[in-house]
Amino acid sequence: MSPAILTASADTAWSDHLVVLPVVLPIAVAGLMFLLDERRRRLKAALSLGTVLVLLGIALVLVGRVEAGAQVYRLGNWAAPYGIVLVADRLSALMLALASVLGLCALVFSFARWGRAGPRFHGLFLLLLMGVNGAFLTGDLFNLFVFFEVMLAASYGLVLHGSGEVRIRAGLGYIAVNLVASLFFLVGVSLIYGTMGTLNMADLARRLAGPATEPALFEIGCAVLGIAFLIKCSAWPLGFWLPTTYAAASAPAAAILAILSKVGIYVVVRLSLLLFGAGTSQGFGQTWLLAAGLATMAYGTIGLLAARDLTRAAGYAVMISSGTVLAALGTGGDRALAGALYYLLGSTLAAAALFLLAEILQRGRDPGDARQAVFADEYRDPFDDADATEIGRAFPAAVAILGCGFVVCTLMLAGLPPLAGFVGKLALFTGLAAGPITASAWALIAALTLSSFGTLMPLVRLGILTLWVPSDDPPPVLHPTEFAALAGLLAACMALALWGGPALAYADETVRWLAQPQAYIQAVLGNQEGAGS
Amino acid sequence: MEIVLSLGIGVFAASGIWLMLRPRTFQVVLGISLLSYAVNLFIFAMGRLTVGAPPVLGAGAEVVSVDDPVPQALVLTAVVISFALTALFLVVLLAARGITGSDHVDGREPHQADSQPDFPQPDFPQQDFPQQDFPLPKFPQS
Numbered sequence: 001m002s003p004a005i006l007t008a009s010a011d012t013a014w015s016d017h018l019v020v021l022p023v024v025l026p027i028a029v030a031g032l033m034f035l036l037d038e039r040r041r042r043l044k045a046a047l048s049l050g051t052v053l054v055l056l057g058i059a060l061v062l063v064g065r066v067e068a069g070a071q072v073y074r075l076g077n078w079a080a081p082y083g084i085v086l087v088a089d090r091l092s093a094l095m096l097a098l099a100s101v102l103g104l105c106a107l108v109f110s111f112a113r114w115g116r117a118g119p120r121f122h123g124l125f126l127l128l129l130m131g132v133n134g135a136f137l138t139g140d141l142f143n144l145f146v147f148f149e150v151m152l153a154a155s156y157g158l159v160l161h162g163s164g165e166v167r168i169r170a171g172l173g174y175i176a177v178n179l180v181a182s183l184f185f186l187v188g189v190s191l192i193y194g195t196m197g198t199l200n201m202a203d204l205a206r207r208l209a210g211p212a213t214e215p216a217l218f219e220i221g222c223a224v225l226g227i228a229f230l231i232k233c234s235a236w237p238l239g240f241w242l243p244t245t246y247a248a249a250s251a252p253a254a255a256i257l258a259i260l261s262k263v264g265i266y267v268v269v270r271l272s273l274l275l276f277g278a279g280t281s282q283g284f285g286q287t288w289l290l291a292a293g294l295a296t297m298a299y300g301t302i303g304l305l306a307a308r309d310l311t312r313a314a315g316y317a318v319m320i321s322s323g324t325v326l327a328a329l330g331t332g333g334d335r336a337l338a339g340a341l342y343y344l345l346g347s348t349l350a351a352a353a354l355f356l357l358a359e360i361l362q363r364g365r366d367p368g369d370a371r372q373a374v375f376a377d378e379y380r381d382p383f384d385d386a387d388a389t390e391i392g393r394a395f396p397a398a399v400a401i402l403g404c405g406f407v408v409c410t411l412m413l414a415g416l417p418p419l420a421g422f423v424g425k426l427a428l429f430t431g432l433a434a435g436p437i438t439a440s441a442w443a444l445i446a447a448l449t450l451s452s453f454g455t456l457m458p459l460v461r462l463g464i465l466t467l468w469v470p471s472d473d474p475p476p477v478l479h480p481t482e483f484a485a486l487a488g489l490l491a492a493c494m495a496l497a498l499w500g501g502p503a504l505a506y507a508d509e510t511v512r513w514l515a516q517p518q519a520y521i522q523a524v525l526g527n528q529e530g531a532g533s
Numbered sequence: 534m535e536i537v538l539s540l541g542i543g544v545f546a547a548s549g550i551w552l553m554l555r556p557r558t559f560q561v562v563l564g565i566s567l568l569s570y571a572v573n574l575f576i577f578a579m580g581r582l583t584v585g586a587p588p589v590l591g592a593g594a595e596v597v598s599v600d601d602p603v604p605q606a607l608v609l610t611a612v613v614i615s616f617a618l619t620a621l622f623l624v625v626l627l628a629a630r631g632i633t634g635s636d637h638v639d640g641r642e643p644h645q646a647d648s649q650p651d652f653p654q655p656d657f658p659q660q661d662f663p664q665q666d667f668p669l670p671k672f673p674q675s
Contacts (some may be wrong), residue, residue, distance in 0.1 A: 142607055145610075156625070168629045168640075169633065172638065172640070183568055183572045186575075187576075189576075189607070190579040190604065193607070199603075
């Protein structure tokens with residue numbers, strides 16, 4: 001190691017270690033959690049709540065600190081291309097904050113019932129957060145693989161949490177799909193190593209600027225790697241596992257799993273802009289991303305139209321939001337991508353809230369028969385049951401609260417004014433319409449409009465069915481912690497709309513930062529190696 | 534050596550993919566294991582093949598030929614992870630076998646797939662079929 005690095009790192013402030021905490025803290029607490037007896041639920045709940053609150057705090061501090069660029073953390077103080085680095089830049093900090101908000105709300109929700117549905121929920125939950133945070137922070141591809149595996153292993157446990165035939169059957173498919181995706185990941189990573197001789201993202205970007213040895217083989221490696229990520233973000237035709245798995249998972253698990261598909265999106269955005277923004281492989285895979293994104297949006301919309309229950313609808317909403325960001329990345333406009341990032345935040349929060357809402361509304365109800373017609377009233381004489389006593393029927397307070405929450409979710413997901421979903425889609429539209437509108441931009445605008453409509457219609461139908469149609473089922477009971485979790489997610493949605501200006505400006509700055517990989521390379525590799533090898 | 538290695542990767546990958554697409558869960562597990570062997574060998578090959586070259590050099594060693602240690606480290610990590618996840622998958626497989634009573638990947642036997650089939654049911658008892666992987670008798674369509 002050169003003496004310059006040693007002297008530079010000798011005066012590190014304690015706050016420089018903030019970058020490693022989102023990885024170290026949850027795994028340490030999770031390790032402690034597995035030592036504790038399963039009966040000490042309150043202690044475990046308090047420990048994980050404290051951890052997630054600290055993670056949220058760290059994420060918010062990082063969002064404030066990365067204004068100037070990237071904050072690089074060298075593990076063991078080894079210099080970048082040889083050692084392991086964690087890099088917190090605007091995009092990572094933003095995603096960390098999103099993961100922490102989702103994690104906090106899902107965890108609080110689990111205090112009411114689901115935390116007791118099976119053993120080791122809190123430990124798995126923290127391990128999942130550790131994997132997600134690590135994937136957002138890591139600066140090289142192989143550690144990305146390791147963090148992905150930690151995240152996935154914990155998610156297998158969470159999908160199976162609560163047990164039961166449906167979960168085990170869904171879990172079997174989910175694990176098989178993700179094991180194969182991991183193999184694709186490894187093949188891609190090793191091909192990239194074999195051609196470029198490095199796995200550090202910044203080093204890769206720097207070497208790509210020079211003459212490439214085997215560009216075709218490198219691009220094959222990137223394509224194989226891309227397949228692994230597209231399976232994770234459930235792009236069509238690789239994402240058929242998502243709605244089934246998320247519908248089978250318990251509500252807090254499904255809410256936190258909503259961030260998992262966004263990890264795939266994050267990696268695709270990061271690598272596309274870092275490696276294929278300029279240089280030999282400029283624009284690699286953009287058409288494919290656009291096509292996959294549009295197809296995912298179409299598939300998600302059709303699936304949502306056919307959905308019979310809210311959990312499945314929420315799963316398809318997750319797919320639509322992934323597809324939107326992929327397609328926006330594929331059209332290639334910086335401003336459109338900024339709008340898409342903003343939209344991603346809002347739609348992820350709203351989809352997670354919908355998972356929680358659906359569980360409260362649908363528990364204790366008959367799961368329903370899949371053979372039943374979608375529009376059951378079409379097969380019935382409308383004058384048959386003229387029940388006049390429905391006028392003046394009192395709504396329980398819980399139903400009123402849930403109804404309000406449902407309206408917010410629907411507005412967010414369908415992108416209707418005045419909430420953040422609309423602002424995000426509007427930013428996307430203006431981004432696409434800036435400058436000459438290409439055919440792909442027109443296609444995306446059409447797909448966005450149609451998917452808005454295709455989200456609104458089934459969600460309204462399902463809402464009427466679950467909230468308004470009188471039934472003999474007992475009215476839903478809302479536990480205070482469940483209300484707090486739901487209110488937290490919806491408040492985050494509202495805050496995104498209220499502070500839409502600063503949030504959009506942050507997204508714009510993020511994309512501007514991502515569009516110039518030179519600054520990222522400089523931050524990770526430093527000056528002394530900027531021109532070397 | 535190159536031929537042997539590439540043949541090995543190819544045979545592992547081909548049989549892994551074939552087994553992975555089979556309908557029984559245990560075959561899927563074996564398929565994924567074989568496929569991960571193929572991938573591990575592939576990662577190893579990406580560090581270029583050398584014979585008798587040291588991966589780590591001591592101080593003052595004469596550099597003639599070195600082996601790249603990074604792919605070996607990658608393989609080690611990948612082996613550990615795939616080993617752990619295969620074990621986990623086996624547990625889920627056993628749980629699924631126990632809870633659904635079938636080792637089919639769909640969690641039910643194909644001839645029971647539709648509880649209200651469109652075609653008339655044959656009148657021999659269906660439960661008597663042993664749950665093995667031989668082709669089940671074809672029922673008359675419609």
